[in-house]
Amino acid sequence: MFNQGLSLDQAPPISVPFRFFITAPLFGIALGLLFFFFPTDLLINRYSSVAIGGIHLFTLGILSMIIFGAMQQMMPVLAGAVIKKPVLFANVVHTSLTLGTLFFSASFIFEIKALLHVGASLLAIAFLTFFAVLAYLIFKVKFLTSTVNAMKLFTVAGIITSMLGLYLAYSHISNEIGSLHYNFMYLHILFGLFGFATILIMGVSFQVIPMFYVALDFPKFIQNKIPLFVLTVLVVFGMFLFLELDTYVLKVLFSVFFVLFCVHGLNSLNKRRRPVFDVTLWYWKLSLTFLLLSMLNWLFVPQDSYFLLAIMFGLGFLYSLLQGMIYKIIPFLAWFHLNSKGHMIIPTMREMINEDMIKLHFFIYTASVFFFMISPFLSNFFVIIAALLFIISNILFLMNCIMAANKYTQIAKTNPLDAFTQV
Amino acid sequence: MAETISSFLTKDHRACDEVFAQMENEVASENWANANKKFEEFRGDLEHHFNMEEQVMFPAFEQQTGMMGGPTAMMRMEHEQMRNVVEQMKKDLDEKNKNHFFGLSESLMMIIQQHNMKEEQMLYAMADNHLGASSAQVVQKMKELER
Numbered sequence: 001m002f003n004q005g006l007s008l009d010q011a012p013p014i015s016v017p018f019r020f021f022i023t024a025p026l027f028g029i030a031l032g033l034l035f036f037f038f039p040t041d042l043l044i045n046r047y048s049s050v051a052i053g054g055i056h057l058f059t060l061g062i063l064s065m066i067i068f069g070a071m072q073q074m075m076p077v078l079a080g081a082v083i084k085k086p087v088l089f090a091n092v093v094h095t096s097l098t099l100g101t102l103f104f105s106a107s108f109i110f111e112i113k114a115l116l117h118v119g120a121s122l123l124a125i126a127f128l129t130f131f132a133v134l135a136y137l138i139f140k141v142k143f144l145t146s147t148v149n150a151m152k153l154f155t156v157a158g159i160i161t162s163m164l165g166l167y168l169a170y171s172h173i174s175n176e177i178g179s180l181h182y183n184f185m186y187l188h189i190l191f192g193l194f195g196f197a198t199i200l201i202m203g204v205s206f207q208v209i210p211m212f213y214v215a216l217d218f219p220k221f222i223q224n225k226i227p228l229f230v231l232t233v234l235v236v237f238g239m240f241l242f243l244e245l246d247t248y249v250l251k252v253l254f255s256v257f258f259v260l261f262c263v264h265g266l267n268s269l270n271k272r273r274r275p276v277f278d279v280t281l282w283y284w285k286l287s288l289t290f291l292l293l294s295m296l297n298w299l300f301v302p303q304d305s306y307f308l309l310a311i312m313f314g315l316g317f318l319y320s321l322l323q324g325m326i327y328k329i330i331p332f333l334a335w336f337h338l339n340s341k342g343h344m345i346i347p348t349m350r351e352m353i354n355e356d357m358i359k360l361h362f363f364i365y366t367a368s369v370f371f372f373m374i375s376p377f378l379s380n381f382f383v384i385i386a387a388l389l390f391i392i393s394n395i396l397f398l399m400n401c402i403m404a405a406n407k408y409t410q411i412a413k414t415n416p417l418d419a420f421t422q423v
Numbered sequence: 424m425a426e427t428i429s430s431f432l433t434k435d436h437r438a439c440d441e442v443f444a445q446m447e448n449e450v451a452s453e454n455w456a457n458a459n460k461k462f463e464e465f466r467g468d469l470e471h472h473f474n475m476e477e478q479v480m481f482p483a484f485e486q487q488t489g490m491m492g493g494p495t496a497m498m499r500m501e502h503e504q505m506r507n508v509v510e511q512m513k514k515d516l517d518e519k520n521k522n523h524f525f526g527l528s529e530s531l532m533m534i535i536q537q538h539n540m541k542e543e544q545m546l547y548a549m550a551d552n553h554l555g556a557s558s559a560q561v562v563q564k565m566k567e568l569e570r
Contacts (some may be wrong), residue, residue, distance in 0.1 A: 077540055078540060087508070212533070214440045214441070273440070349533070350523075350526035
């Protein structure tokens with residue numbers, strides 16, 4: 001029997017998530033290159049223009065890019081929410097996010113204010129389009145799970161982050177950097193990293209870890225309450241900032257929430273019922289360990305430049321996890337779409353991307369994070385080594401993704417019935 | 424509290440996952456005789472689960488809601504897709520092709536879990552809602568279905 005159209009009615013075409021996933025490492029390469037053209041001292045000073053440009057190559061070009069792509073794939077499955085015109089939606093969001101990030105970051109890196117107008121406008125289109133559609137779909141979902149609830153909170157946090165971002169961009173455009181600018185900036189960072197990124201990662205983990213690794217469920221308290229607590233504390237954090245109250249107690253709360261999540265996540269992965277080797281587990285474990293370490297670092301170690309914390313949280317926690325997820329999603333989608341179109345002779349998921357290449361990528365990426373981390377203690381020279389390794393790791397990531405996409409394209413071009421005419 | 428369609432079938436999903444993991448472990452340790460045994464157990468459990476849905480729950484849902492070509496039709500097609508992959512895995516077991524087996528078992532796991540999410544988060548909840556008091560009878564009939 002041929003499975004023409006199986007389940008594909010709900011899933012977007014494969015080109016939709018792939019374009020987002022393949023664009024992300026290109027921004028990774030661009031970020032790595034910055035370290036070769038600008039003084040390290042500028043790049044690790046978070047208030048410098050170049051650093052703002054570099055940070056947004058990561059948060060927009062990598063983090064948001066992968067999250068937007070993955071959400072379009074996950075929403076029909078995890079929430080039953082189907083985007084009506086997936087290709088049009090992906091075209092608008094992907095194009096405006098890619099160009100918006102380029103213009104936005106370039107405006108800060110090269111200090112050309114005219115580019116900021118274009119960049120901020122394009123980013124406004126990308127984020128507003130994405131969140132308007134997401135909010136419309138996700139708040140209609142009738143049967144609520146912890147993942148759907150987390151997606152709702154992610155939507156709220158994402159909208160707040162975007163609004164704060166637009167306000168900050170407007171302040172730069174109009175040269176009106178007021179006394180409250182740094183409060184808004186701090187909130188933009190916190191809502192983005194804790195609300196937009198971490199709440200979503202938690203929500204997805206609640207489903208993905210127990211189901212795909214046949215592992216323990218997260219305790220109900222963590223699933224149902226922690227994402228809500230995180231968003232609540234984010235709002236309270238904003239109030240504390242503007243009332244000029246000490247926020248340490250709120251930092252303790254954030255750390256407790258995330259440490260609880262990490263401990264249960266790691267415990268669940270370690271006690272999984274499927275001990276079969278899987279490289280993506282390395283990424284999950286590395287990522288959760290870094291989230292744990294970065295929260296402890298934030299809480300207990302006085303921060304001079306926040307560079308170390310940014311590396312641990314951004315690269316150690318966020319990017320590792322996203323890479324691990326992509327290495328699961330891309331081979332599966334390539335296999336699934338071909339299988340569903342009725343192709344009989346296709347590589348299995350494990351044959352779509354060479355496992356040794358994923359391992360090589362993992363080691364080079366981990367080495368890059370390591371060198372970034374030791375550089376503040378030893379010498380800026382290590383930043384250059386780290387940046388070089390970061391570029392290589394992103395090239396490998398890109399090559400691995402393209403390898404699977406090529407295998408898919410080659411087979412998709414053939415007629416499924418050809419399998420019967422081969423002798 | 425009476426068992427709902429959702430709680431009963433969700434529990435059965437987890438039971439199938441458990442046997443699936445045991446089967447993978449036997450293949451990983453290349454214990455082919457046990458692997459075959461576990462494979463047959465898994466195939467039997469999976470088929471029984473599909474039958475409970477296709478012969479009892481889906482018809483009851485379709486009759487109650489009038490939705491013939493909707494979510495149940497989609498779920499039936501996905502069952503068929505899973506059956507196909509399971510058959511291919513059998514071939515790998517016969518040929519003791521461990522690598523290819525794990526390539527397929529990984530894919531099957533992903534399809535099963537995506538399928539389960541849709542059922543557990545939408546279809547089962549819809550079925551319990553629509554069938555109301557008769558949910559308990561549907562569960563009873565599913566339990567009585569022969570393996």
